[in-house]
Amino acid sequence: MSEFSIIDEFFKPLGLIGHRHSTDIGIGDDGAVISCPEGKKLVVVTDTLVEGVHFPLETSGYDIAWKALAVNLSDLAAMGAEPAFYTLCLSLPQRCTDKSFLMDFAAGLKDLASKYGVPLVGGDTTKSDRLTLTISAHGWVDDTKVLRRDAAQVGDKIYVSGNIGDGALALQALLKKYDAALLSATVFDKFYRPEPRIKLGLALGGIAHAAIDISDGFIADLEHILQASNVSAEIDYAAMPFSDSMKQYLQATHDAWLPLTGGDDYELCFTLPESQLAGFESVIEKEDFGVSFHSIGSIVPRTERGVVWKNAPNLDESISTKGYEHF
Amino acid sequence: MSEFSIIDEFFKPLGLIGHRHSTDIGIGDDGAVISCPEGKKLVVVTDTLVEGVHFPLETSGYDIAWKALAVNLSDLAAMGAEPAFYTLCLSLPQRCTDKSFLMDFAAGLKDLASKYGVPLVGGDTTKSDRLTLTISAHGWVDDTKVLRRDAAQVGDKIYVSGNIGDGALALQALLKKYDAALLSATVFDKFYRPEPRIKLGLALGGIAHAAIDISDGFIADLEHILQASNVSAEIDYAAMPFSDSMKQYLQATHDAWLPLTGGDDYELCFTLPESQLAGFESVIEKEDFGVSFHSIGSIVPRTERGVVWKNAPNLDESISTKGYEHF
Numbered sequence: 001m002s003e004f005s006i007i008d009e010f011f012k013p014l015g016l017i018g019h020r021h022s023t024d025i026g027i028g029d030d031g032a033v034i035s036c037p038e039g040k041k042l043v044v045v046t047d048t049l050v051e052g053v054h055f056p057l058e059t060s061g062y063d064i065a066w067k068a069l070a071v072n073l074s075d076l077a078a079m080g081a082e083p084a085f086y087t088l089c090l091s092l093p094q095r096c097t098d099k100s101f102l103m104d105f106a107a108g109l110k111d112l113a114s115k116y117g118v119p120l121v122g123g124d125t126t127k128s129d130r131l132t133l134t135i136s137a138h139g140w141v142d143d144t145k146v147l148r149r150d151a152a153q154v155g156d157k158i159y160v161s162g163n164i165g166d167g168a169l170a171l172q173a174l175l176k177k178y179d180a181a182l183l184s185a186t187v188f189d190k191f192y193r194p195e196p197r198i199k200l201g202l203a204l205g206g207i208a209h210a211a212i213d214i215s216d217g218f219i220a221d222l223e224h225i226l227q228a229s230n231v232s233a234e235i236d237y238a239a240m241p242f243s244d245s246m247k248q249y250l251q252a253t254h255d256a257w258l259p260l261t262g263g264d265d266y267e268l269c270f271t272l273p274e275s276q277l278a279g280f281e282s283v284i285e286k287e288d289f290g291v292s293f294h295s296i297g298s299i300v301p302r303t304e305r306g307v308v309w310k311n312a313p314n315l316d317e318s319i320s321t322k323g324y325e326h327f
Numbered sequence: 328m329s330e331f332s333i334i335d336e337f338f339k340p341l342g343l344i345g346h347r348h349s350t351d352i353g354i355g356d357d358g359a360v361i362s363c364p365e366g367k368k369l370v371v372v373t374d375t376l377v378e379g380v381h382f383p384l385e386t387s388g389y390d391i392a393w394k395a396l397a398v399n400l401s402d403l404a405a406m407g408a409e410p411a412f413y414t415l416c417l418s419l420p421q422r423c424t425d426k427s428f429l430m431d432f433a434a435g436l437k438d439l440a441s442k443y444g445v446p447l448v449g450g451d452t453t454k455s456d457r458l459t460l461t462i463s464a465h466g467w468v469d470d471t472k473v474l475r476r477d478a479a480q481v482g483d484k485i486y487v488s489g490n491i492g493d494g495a496l497a498l499q500a501l502l503k504k505y506d507a508a509l510l511s512a513t514v515f516d517k518f519y520r521p522e523p524r525i526k527l528g529l530a531l532g533g534i535a536h537a538a539i540d541i542s543d544g545f546i547a548d549l550e551h552i553l554q555a556s557n558v559s560a561e562i563d564y565a566a567m568p569f570s571d572s573m574k575q576y577l578q579a580t581h582d583a584w585l586p587l588t589g590g591d592d593y594e595l596c597f598t599l600p601e602s603q604l605a606g607f608e609s610v611i612e613k614e615d616f617g618v619s620f621h622s623i624g625s626i627v628p629r630t631e632r633g634v635v636w637k638n639a640p641n642l643d644e645s646i647s648t649k650g651y652e653h654f
Contacts, residue, residue, distance in 0.1 A: 024473070
């Protein structure tokens with residue numbers, strides 16, 4: 001298929017998703033023109049996925065597309081922003097230019113984009129011998145509700161959403177380092193179809209002090225908050241939320257740090273001041289966020305070590321601040 | 328070098344370029360937070376460059392970075408937007424993670440970004456075996472000054488800036504299909520370091536009916552205007568602006584359509600109503616746009632054929648609407 005027929009058949013329909021009426025010009029010009037809602041700040045995030053690096057070669061078009069958009073929406077969630085629109089740059093090897101792959105790919109984008117009403121407003125399609133996708137997602141946020149990394153304060157309670165480490169566990173199975181048959185389907189779902197915590201991010205605006213999405217591994221991402229805020233953290237290993245599959249893995253392998261150093265969680269880690277704890281508890285009681293929450297520790301004054309562990313098995317200092325390293 | 332030391336050493340300084348005070352949060356959080364100027368529309372453009380597809384493997388880091396940002400700024404110019412900020416996603420093969428390549432790469436970005444005062448506000452760095460860059464550039468435009476593709480009207484005069492075809496001519500030499508020694512240095516500059524026509528785009532706002540940047544080849548890009556506006560064009564081949572190197576090439580090869588079907592021009596093609604011609608002439612007399620302008624034809628009512636050529640040598644119907652095809 002030619003570049004322009006791919007755009008017409010598969011991507012232009014994705015421009016019709018959402019009813020925000022903010023797209024003055026979408027796909028089909030040199031650029032998109034967007035109306036900015038009064039009094040809102042623009043949030044811009046961008047992430048690239050490369051085949052063989054971020055997903056196995058045999059991953060379906062649907063899952064590749066879902067994940068590429070999800071990891072970007074997850075960044076918007078971590079900023080407390082409401083998703084508005086996105087662009088897609090796609091470098092396609094020849095095998096991915098056939099109709100069935102592209103249909104599947106577009107379906108993955110459509111299903112996730114429809115959940116949040118975000119239209120595709122532009123992009124670029126080029127050839128390459130390695131499937132590479134870059135999405136840039138855009139959202140709006142009230143000035144007073146921006147979730148930053150550098151605003152954690154001593155005394156804050158530290159929370160995470162969902163279970164930690166299932167993305168990394170799925171990868172262990174995909175790399176044939178652990179028996180895939182021992183994992184529940186939800187573990188693979190975490191890897192292939194993460195759910196961006198948009199509703200949670202919006203609810204945390206004006207309540208949480210600091211937030212980040214966990215994508216490079218829990219410890220590495222928490223460290224980003226700690227360094228930016230110039231604080232340390234006391235974390236209770238025993239309070240870390242692990243799935244049943246993960247608990248079984250830990251029992252079998254004693255690989256206690258996998259869930260905390262592996263990537264691909266796409267959960268939020270956030271800090272709440274004491275004064276907001278009751279308010280937060282009442283919000284999560286009233287509303288369904290589709291995910292559980294876990295209080296795992298506290299922000300403490302900065303010391304040499306970023307994270308101080310309680311109840312941690314086999315503590316290996318060298319690994320305790322390590323996350324996913326690209327190079 | 329690790330991902331985070333690359334960001335700290337080479338990319339964070341690029342966030343300090345420009346004095347627009349619109350970046351509330353830049354590099355170093357999950358996303359950038361930007362203040363929107365009142366009454367302006369946001370323009371979003373994005374383009375990917377892949378090594379071996381958009382530039383030869385031996386291209387310097389400086390030139391790769393320059394071109395990647397330039398082609399995006401060129402899209403902003405074609406929308407009539409003032410550049411504001413950009414993001415960069417970089418997929419790096421191992422050989423590009425050494426200091427000397429990255430220093431050179433950052434210098435190319437810095438030099439072009441400084442010209443237009445645009446800060447880098449975020450991005451992503453991943454590994455790949457093929458150097459791939461996606462930039463997304465953002466700008467602001469007055470609602471009444473947006474330059475669209477679909478607004479050409481019968482009777483408009485058609486203009487292009489600069490010379491057409493030099494980028495394609497440089498590529499012929501790089502592919503060893505033509506003797507590089509016969510080309511002036513400016514021809515290679517067009518390929519490696521195109522100058523985005525930002526000032527021209529801003530001046531055309533409210534004056535031009537339609538505009539596009541010529542990136543896939545003159546005919547293909549003009550066709551985008553014609554189809555979107557449901558009109559045709561009469562173009563005088565003899566009025567097309569060619570460099571001396573191009574004229575020599577045409578004499579030697581009789582390859583009359585290379586300059587009109589090759590890509591990489593990054594000049595603007597725009598249409599002006601009769602009523603604005605005098606105004607436009609007086610603007611280009613008073614101000615220096617750093618480029619020449621050429622009136623090459625007129626918009627006519629839509630017929631089956633998009634472009635009707637006058638004074639055209641060796642007209643080959645099959646090629647007359649062909650531009651760069653990726654697949």
